[in-house]
Amino acid sequence: MVERALQKMHGTTRGKFFYAQNRTVAIRPTDARTPKMGYYRGAKAGNDYIYLNPNDERFYDESTFRDLSKHAGEIPPATDEGRAAILGHEFGHVFGGIDENLGGRNVRDNENSIRSELSRPDAVIPLRRSVGGHQFRVDE
Ligand SMILES: [Zn+2]
Numbered sequence: 001m002v003e004r005a006l007q008k009m010h011g012t013t014r015g016k017f018f019y020a021q022n023r024t025v026a027i028r029p030t031d032a033r034t035p036k037m038g039y040y041r042g043a044k045a046g047n048d049y050i051y052l053n054p055n056d057e058r059f060y061d062e063s064t065f066r067d068l069s070k071h072a073g074e075i076p077p078a079t080d081e082g083r084a085a086i087l088g089h090e091f092g093h094v095f096g097g098i099d100e101n102l103g104g105r106n107v108r109d110n111e112n113s114i115r116s117e118l119s120r121p122d123a124v125i126p127l128r129r130s131v132g133g134h135q136f137r138v139d140e
Pocket of ligand 1: 089
């Protein structure tokens with residue numbers, strides 16, 4: 001499931017940019033020690049890790065799902081395309097992306113660009129307009 005989503009992401013403009021950086025990113029399953037999905041930088045060597053919940057069709061852990069459910073209309077479909085957008089968010093963090101609730105543009109530049117590129121008339125992926133309880137405009 002992860003591999004197919006990575007391939008979809010790789011097919012997008014943003015995904016091609018990520019892959020062109022030639023950076024090693026380890027994808028790991030969430031577990032009792034790291035229950036929350038997302039991007040982590042290793043404390044010792046500074047390695048890059050993306051943790052994903054292998055038991056969820058969007059890689060979400062319970063707390064992530066609860067947070068995102070506040071804007072349920074923005075949750076991407078549980079398809080390879082939707083999962084590619086979710087990966088795009090986390091890869092955005094690998095390359096320095098900062099979320100909008102912290103003053104950055106990670107959702108707009110990395111996640112939404114993949115959402116719109118992979119959206120099709122018969123399988124629309126809505127744009128995301130909120131992160132961490134913060135709402136933002138998608139047209140700026
Ligand atoms: Zn984020």
